[in-house]
Amino acid sequence: MHRQSPILRWRRYPERYRLEGNKCLECSQIYFPKKELCECGCKSFVNYKLKGEGKILTFTEIKSSPEEFSEMTPYCVGIIELEDGPKITAQIADADVTCLKVGDKVESTFRKFTAVGDSGVIHYGLKFKKAKSSIN
Amino acid sequence: MIKKLNIGITGFGCYIPRFRIRTDDIAVANNQNVELIKGALLINEKTVPNKDEDAITISVEASKTALLRAGVSPKMLTAIYMGSESHPYAVKSSSAIIGEVLGVGENFMAADTEFACKAGTAALQMISGMVEGELINYGLAIGADTSQGSPGDALEYSAAAGGAALIIGKNKSEICANILYTLSRTSDTPDFWRRNKQQYPSHMGRFTGEEAYFKHVISTTEAMLNETGFKILDFDHVVLHQPNGKFPLKAAKALGASREQLKYGIVVHDIGNTYSGSSLLGLVNVLENAQPGQKILLTSYGSGSGSDCFIIETTENILEKQKIGKRLINYLSDKQYVNYNQYRQMVKMIH
Amino acid sequence: MEKIGIIGVGATKFGELWKHGLRDLLAESQLKAIEDAGISERQIDMIFTGNMCSSDFSGQSHLGSMAAEILNVNVPSIKVEAACASGSVALRQGLQAIKSGEADIVLVNGVEKMTDVQTRQATTGLMGAGDEEWEGFNGLTFCGLYAMIARAYMHKYKLTREQLAMVSVKNHKHATLNPIAHFHNEITVDQVLNSSIIADPLTLLDCSPITDGGASLILAKEEIAKKFESPIWALGSGQANDTLSLHARKSLTEIPATTHAAQRALMQAKIGIDKIDVTEVHDCFSIAEVMAIEDLGLVPRGDAGKIMEEGLTYFDGKIPVNSCGGLKACGHPIGATGIKQVWEIVKQLRGEAGKRQIHNANIGLTHNVGGTGSTVVVNVFGRERG
Known part of the structure; x- marks a missing residue:
């Protein structure tokens, strides 16, 4: 199945590992993930590394998960508004639903996502965790 | 030399x-x-x-x-x-x-x-x-x-x-810290190991002490002092591998180091043994607290067995x-x- | 402008149909619709079949050919996929085939066989409706996506958990009156709140179930349809699309594609939303119905919770919504849902809805969503040609 393919994930390492998006050379709009055509119509972009800090717009705690996440379940996922502008979907690490609030400040942290059985590849990527200032 | x-x-x-x-x-x-x-x-x-x-x-x-x-x-x-x-x-x-x-x-x-x-x-x-x-x-x-x-x-x-x-x-x-010297001692000592595909390591209990940890940490540190002419009390900070809180204290005592020298170098009490991270976490904590111009002695230990010893000296840049x-x-x-x-x-x- | 009429409808029972495979479901609904119309399968010029996951769940692609084979015909037959909106998008292809002049009579199917795989596998397959590379990789499920919408909505509009639960309670009540529905049990607000959490804050009873089922319609161009007894007329059809991923939307508490699709459909039908007597909305999760009735303009923004409390959306209320039991309780066989919604509107407008019949139902509306609002189709139907 596609989710076990290391190649499909490998292709996205720059985004997944380093938050590399792009920025329109015409109107300076920042995109993550990268876009090929800006809303302003421009097709010229420059790579832009996002800072990895932002705030939680909304979140959930997944209790019934897809198969490959079963060992990690439950886990929190949220939509994060990054300080640089774009909004992204990300897991919220080291947290359960009771300790999160809409508006909490978060920062990126490199974590393991899934491992395909005992013999398959381990998928890594960036998650977010509550920034120190948000922890009571 | x-x-x-x-x-x-x-x-x-x-x-x-x-x-x-x-x-x-x-x-x-x-x-x-x-x-x-x-x-x-x-x-x-x-x-x-x-x-x-x-x-x-x-x-x-x-x-x-x-x-x-x-x-x-x-x-x-x-x-x-x-x-x-x-x-x-x-x-x-x-x-x-x-x-x-x-x-x-x-x-x-x-x-x-x-x-x-x-x-x-x-x-x-x-x-x-x-x-x-x-x-x-x-x-x-x-x-x-x-x-x-x-x-x-x-x-x-x-x-x-x-x-x-x-x-x-x-x-x-x-x-921010010059690495002045490093040397190691290594021997084939069966104190602790983990075979392929095994989830947990095996160890020989008290044998991991005298003949393994203490022997290598102390002899390697002494070898370094002999080679460089430094005395143990010349160091502001001493960092030793810390599988628990007791071993580094005992080794430091045998080497003649004071509790004051271990102040920032022992971090195991509230962290535990982070294996390959252990002595380096102690070093980082020292670097995060040291003043410029301070000398640091670092001796690690790895089962099987060996110790790596370093002499490090902080510079003015450490504060920044x-x-x-x-x-x-x-x-x-x-x-x-x-x-x-x-x-x-x-x-x-x-x- | 020429109008298109629905001259026949058919649907299978919805539920966990262990003895029925994809082909069985498709055969049953097609033949029922043909029989309902009283035509011969030889009169059909084209077939469109809405389906999302036949490849994932049954290992079967190429449903177009399967649909034609069942009827022993060799006319053009096409599978249409737009996630949970597959059925409605298939319907739109049927309407356009007639409008283009290539077809006079079109068969439109929606079908999904979901229970041949484990729930976890179904959950993974359905995530194809979202952005697999970002939302899927992060371990989201569709319930998780709508749970995030629910939290954002509850945060903004102070919707209570109890008000949200009333959506499921109402739809289960309606389903007890619908013979084909997946569930025939009434539930209480407490039961919704106390059922197991699937993705916080949504519980099991906020979620539409994994259902097998099929539904079919026969469309005919105006001059043919008007010769049939009580055809139901397609007065307007609108589709709008939006980003695949939820995070790319400007707002998390509304689905603009619903508003746009509704505007297009109502403009074609030349009526206002206030003229709608009966509405079927896409309640894949309780929060989806809350947003749908606001995005369609049936109730003011932020008022859905209060409306639920007042019971106005029951089939005998002022704004009847999901008289068939909705996706929640009639069941949600993905590709079939959009066609089943039309099936319900046709039943209501013909006056054949039995115990759940809405009085004076002259104009009906269906609202079918793919993904988290990435594809939305709104259709308007009437007893009169308009």
Whole structure:
């Protein structure tokens, strides 16, 4: 199945590992993930590394998960508004639903996502965790 | 006569997971006398990696802080050596993954090292040699582990997770601590091992003490003092491998070091034994608290067995670096306790 | 402008149909619709079949050919996929085939066989409706996506958990009156709140079930349809699309594609939303119905919770919504849902809805969503040609 393919994930390492998006050379709009055509119509972009800090717009705690996440379940996922502008979907690490609030400040942290059985590849990527200032 | 090196640390960082378990809780779960265990190990609590943490994720977080403090672009790194005894893959480079995540590019040398708890300092020696030999300008050495200890075993009280990363360079204006000397002693000592495909290591109990840890730590440190002419009391800080709280104290006493010299170098009490991260976490804590011009003695220990000894001296730049990035003390204060059942669930996935 | 009439409808029972495979479901609904219209399968010029996951769940692609084979015909037959909006998008292809002049009579199917795989596998397959590379990689499920919408909505509009639960309670009540529905049991607000959490804050009883089922319609061009007894007329059809991923939307508490699709459909029908007598909305999760009735303009923004409390959306209330039991309780066989919604409107407008019959139902509306609002189709139907 596609989710076990290391190649499909490998292709996205720059985004997944380093938050590399792009920025329109015409109107300076920042995109993550990268876009090929800006809303302003421009097709010229420059790579832009996002800072990895932002705030939680909304979140959930997944209790019934897809198969490959079963060992990690439950886990929190949220939509994060990054300080640089774009909004992204990300897991919220080291947290359960009771300790999160809409508006909490978060920062990126490199974590393991899934491992395909005992013999398959381990998928890594960036998650977010509550920034120190948000922890009571 | 031992060669004096012209290299130094330009960046350093550490990472420990957020979760902790108290020694009391492990002792109660194993029907052991809490006070007896705590008295024997001098460990109050230890770190517990979350299910989504492993030696690679720990290395990445420690390295990010090291890069921040080094103030160089990741692209300037041309070697990464990561030491661990819990590399997530048996075959697939941890160092290559770390390089990709940090954005080092593809122009770098890399390999993973393993020598029980001294895999990190072995990596540091390799990087140091390459910078000294002008093969590279900047290299990253990391020691990190999600340590294993089987349930009920003495190791269960200490085996913890954490790691530290050091960037080595030779540009004097960037160096915050000169690495002056390093030497090692190595012998074939069957004190502790883990066979392929085994989840937990095996060890020979009390044999891991006198004939293993103490013999190598003390003889290697003494060899260094003999070679360099330094006396133990010449050092402001002494950092020894710390599998528990008692061993480094006993070794330090045998070497004639004072409690004051160990003040920042022993961090095991509230972290546990982070294996390849152990002595390097002590070093990072020293660097985060040292004054310029202070001398540091670091001796690691890896079962099987050997010790790597370093003499390090801080420079004026240390104060600036201390103002940047997350310090060990920040990680120590940001913690959440888990109970024994949660702990077993969390470490179940770790190999 | 020429109008298109629905001259026949058919649907299978919805539920966990262990003895029925994809082909069985498709055969049953097609033949029922043909029989209902009273035509011969030889009169059909084209077939469109809405389906999402036949490849994932049954290992079967190429449903177009399967649909034609069942009827022993060789006319053009095409599978249409737009996640949970597959059925409605298939319907739109049927309407356009007639408008283009290529077809006079079109068969439109919606079908999904979901229970041949485990729930976890179904959950993974359905995530194809979202952004697999970002939302899927992060371990989201569709319930998780709508749970995030629910939290954002509850945060903004102070909707209570109890008000949200009333959506499921109402739809279960309606389903007890619908013979084909997956569930025939009434539930209480407490039961919704106390059922297991699937993705916080949504519980099991906020979620539409995994259902097998099929539904079919026969469309005919105006001059043919008007010769049939009580055809139901397609007065307007609108589709709008939006980003695949939820995080790329400007707002998390509304689905603009619903508003746009509704505007297009109502403009074609030349009526206002206030003229709608009966509405079928896409309640894949309780929060989806809350947003749908606001995005369609049936109730003012932020008022849905209060409206639920007042019971106005029951089949005998002022704004009847999901008289068939909705996706929640009639069941949600993905590709079939959009066609089943039309099936219900046709039943209501013909006056054949039995115990759940809405009085004076002259104009009906269907609202079918793919993904988290990435594709939305709104259709308007009437007893009169308009």
